[in-house]
Every structure is written in structure tokens, then in C-alpha cells.
Amino acid sequence: MEPRHRASAEQSEGADLSTSPFSARVFSLVFGLGYAAAVYINYPLFRYYPLVKRFSLHDLADRTLGPAMAWYGWMAIAAIPALVLSAVVPNRWGNRIPAEVFWILPFVMLLAGWYREQSWFH
């Protein structure tokens, strides 16, 4: 069997997302843009203080608590709308999102990350 035919046969063995209620394109786009926005404006859903193992919805700004981690909170605030929309938006609509969008998305996220962290490099 030719490799290309073999690969196509193997592809059809897997689950088909086009028939699943979950829209991968919607999830990736909303999660990626949500994370980029949350990082850019520094708006995590919560912060974690690993030294005292404590979560807080607000920035406690207390040095005795040790460093605050916003990373989990940025992901959480992006994941909520991504999960909801990827379940609600029909897959046939989600599949209309052009593939080229996913060429730009990682660079948008990277730029937001660079904006947040650039002070470390000055």
C-alpha cells in the first residue's frame, strides 16, 4: 500500500471531530486570544501564592506571602469562554474559521507574553 493511502486509512481510523459537538477551531482561537488578552492587561482569574499555598481572587500585594503566580489564573480566565463557546458553536460554523488564522494566533500570544515579560530584559 502506498504511504499516502496508508496514512489516509489511518486518519479515518481516528475519531472525527467534525461529527463531535466540540469545535477545535473555536476552542483554540478563543483560548489563544483570551490568554493573550489576559496576559496583556494582566487580568488573571485568580493568583496563587506557592509559599503559603493560597489562592486569591485579588492581588494581595503582601511581600510576606512570597511571589504571586498569575499563570494558572490567565489560563483559567481564557479556558472558561473557550470551553463554553467550543461546545455551543456548531462545528460546521467553527470549521469556517480560516486555517490561516492559526498561523497568526501563536505570534499574537507570543507578543502578549513578550509585552508582559519585557521588563526582565531591560
Place this chain on the structure above:
Amino acid sequence: MAIALIGAITHQGLTVWRKHGPAELFINRFRAIPAVRFATSITVLYVLVFALGAYIYPTYVLDVKGSIADYGMRKTVGLFQIKEHVAVIGLALLPVYWHFWRSVLLTTAIATRRFLTTFLMLGVWWNLVIGHLLNNLKGLI
């Protein structure tokens, strides 16, 4: 798990750049295995490695980042911070990466599939190298 992930994504990343033709050289035989086989394994491994990394991350922040920051190595801390964003970029791309490998015909969207796979491969390598360098640096200071 991280080594399995880097092996699988490197294999697939090199395979998507292979030109069609007989695989005579070792590097071509290495890349001749159908790349679609790896998509599900890579997705599962990435999620597992990410979850494990997220679990141990607080310890890493306190021990490694704290030590490096105490020595005033700000650019090194910056690299550490970029690493966390690169990991999330990979996580964000993962559903659509899987979608383009398993739900979109392999004869279409070839460039997008190649881009997503290459980006994921470079991201995994970046995080592995930076993570190890920083961990080793912490051992030196």
C-alpha cells in the same frame, strides 16, 4: 514522558518537511513513517507533560526562579517567564493541531499542518532546553 514527547514531535516535525520519493538515506527512512500516526500520541503526551509541569511549577518558581532572581540575573528570569507562555501557546494550538491531522483530509491544508507541527516541535524543544539550562544554572549558583 517528556523524552517520549520530544521524540515523537521531532519525528513528526521532520516527516512533514520530507519530500516524496524513495527513502534511501537513514534520515529519509527516519522521516518516511506516516506522520499521522503520531498526532494522537503527541496530543496525549503534551497534555500529560503540561499537567505534570503545571503541578511542579510552584516548586520551580520558589526554588529555581527565586535563586536566579536573588542573583540579579533578570534576563535569565525573563527566559524562564517566556517558557511558561510558550507552553500555553502549545496547549492552545493542540486541539487545532489534532483537528488538522485527524479531521481534515491529508491532501488539504498541508501548509497549515506543517506550520502547526513545526511550531509545536520548536516550542517543545525551547521549553526542554531552557528548562534544563535554568535547572543546571540553579545547581551552579
